Amino acid sequence: MKYMEPEHYGHTMNKKIFRKKIDRVDIKWNVETGCCTYNDAPVVTMWLLSTYKGLMESMRQMVGKKRLHLALQKEGRESVEDDWRIIAQYETLDEGVRRHADLAALGGWGRNELVKIDYQKQAIIFRNYNSVEGRYQEDIGGCYGSGLMAGKFAGWGEKIFHVPCWARQTQYIAHGDVYDEFHVFPSSKTIEAELDGLLQTDEATRADMAVAIKRLNDEIGERKMAEEELRRLRNYLSNIINSMPSVLVGVDLNGKVTQWNKKAEETTGVTANAAQGYTLSEVFPRMAPEMEKISESIRTKKISHERKKLSHLKNETCYEDVTIYPLITNSGVEGAVIRIDDVTDKVRMEELMIQNEKMLSIGGLAAGMAHEINNPLAGMMQTASVMANRLSENRNIPANLKAAEEANISIEAIGDFMDARGIPRMINSISESGRRVADIVDNMLSFARKSESIKLSHKLDGLLDKTIELAATDYDLKKHYDFKTITIQKEYEDNLPAVPCERAKIQQVLLNLLRNGAQAMQESRTKKPRFIVRTRCEKSRKMLRIEIEDNGPGMDEDICKRVFEPFFTTKMEGVGSGLGLSLSYFIIVENHGGEMAVESSLGFGAKFIIRLPLEV
């Protein structure tokens, strides 16, 4: 470290004044006034080089040499206005600079000197002896130039030449030169542009890194949050789509699958991943006939509805509503969404409701008609009954005998005649036919009667046993069936709960089913005819299920559909009224709040399913 003695340094000695070198600066200390001066100017503050050095070293490490240098230049320029106020007070630039240098040296800045100025070329050379910047840089062993001074001199140049200037340092104390020297010249260089240039060259400092890392972290955090939000939203939407009870499938303009919800997976057995990108008809063959409609819908931008589309799944008949929505976006049509709803239950329910409606209207009609039919029927049947009495059964009643005598005919002869002409058979036929009419009217009336009688709880397995016994005695010559030849296989669930029901009515239903089945098996000459009678408790539905299954001829779909319809019968004319099953249905559904259904296909027997609620 070199110490340059300033040339014009004054040496005034006084008893009361002590001289002290503080950090190589001569300070006069007046012990009388307690005032410290340097070059007659009071010194109120002083810095310690070591402090400054430490500070700058830390700064350099943080922001880097070049950055720090530029920052110092900027700081130097900040002081130009203050400097110039001092310099401009003097007549010549030379003197102004010298006076200012006195003050600056006092502040520890070292001594500035205007070495040379060329107004024509607009060039100045400044020097700084004993520069604090140079000295601390020498101390820390790193030279990045005396930025404060450079900034200051560039600013002075601007003041002198009235054009933007730049100061280039040519000599460095920190490098062992005697002084710091600066060449000042007009330049369009700016500190800001230089700083930008530094940033462009990727010369990142730790501070930059810290800032960048912080920014990056913030950005990552924000992006993460956005991604999280996006993920959550996507999840939410897909949950909605997957929770739908409908099959929801998205296709692009070419009919390739883009969206495939859970119900679609369940229905087709194809996972969403597997379906992605395939043509809909490939992964959902059932939809092949819909492809035309999908293109149509995309082309016309119109929603297409198809209701109750019939399809056969695993031998079961299903009804589906198929809706095709074109996906219309701002830029046109993107594809289509296909929604498939299984409406089988709904359709079945509608069918049953229509059936119920039919039966109830028949019931209403029957109630009105019954009286009108019963009266003439009574006239007919009761008269037939009297005729039977007079002509066949009780021929020997006094009135007959008297009339025969008056007609001069023996009652025996009349009897022979009647028998020969089949009169009793004819009367019998009248009575029999009349009885059937009466039965039909009575059965029809059952539809009108809303049963409100108290229903007691009955064990249905016991009731089934009783009914089977009863059916076994129902040997009917005319209908040519013998219940005893039929095997009965009972599959009762243990500990069935009792069910509130009208015993007689339920028995009527069961008997009717057994009879129908027996007749059907007999007529079709079913080999080894058998019934399976099952009972199950459906706890979840709070229903008790009874199944009566035969291995007879079964029924096709059309018959299955109509089997509960009033007056629908497949039996020979005169054998069935066509009311048995509809009456059964009415008893189960209307009177007991239960359900009745049939499952059958041609050649595979028939299964009737009855469900009765476990509680009223």
Next chain:
Amino acid sequence: MSESRKSVLIVDDEASIRQSFTDYFEDRLWRTSWAESGEQALEILEKESPDATIVDIRLGGMDGDTFIREACRNNCKMVFVICTGSPEYIIPADLQKMNGVSHHLFRKPVTDMDEIEKELLRSIQNIDMD
């Protein structure tokens, strides 16, 4: 039955039904009379007092229930058996309490005429014992 012939009044607006009952009971050696309305039946009851009456409910003028109430006003000792073609009909409570009114309701058509005769005889016997 042999020593004293029972008598029955048949009240029904349907001729063929009246006739069938009349024929049946005549064959069974009952004395019969008939009316086609409640009003007419009440007139007959002023002159005759049959053992039993078979009453239809839906009649042209007053209905069967009213006829029975009217007929019983004079506390006559007579049996009433109701025979109706109306499926929803039930015997009103006040009639059920009456001594002579049979609780056995016959619905048309009566497929077994013997049943109604039996019921008439049973009711007549009951009322005689009172």
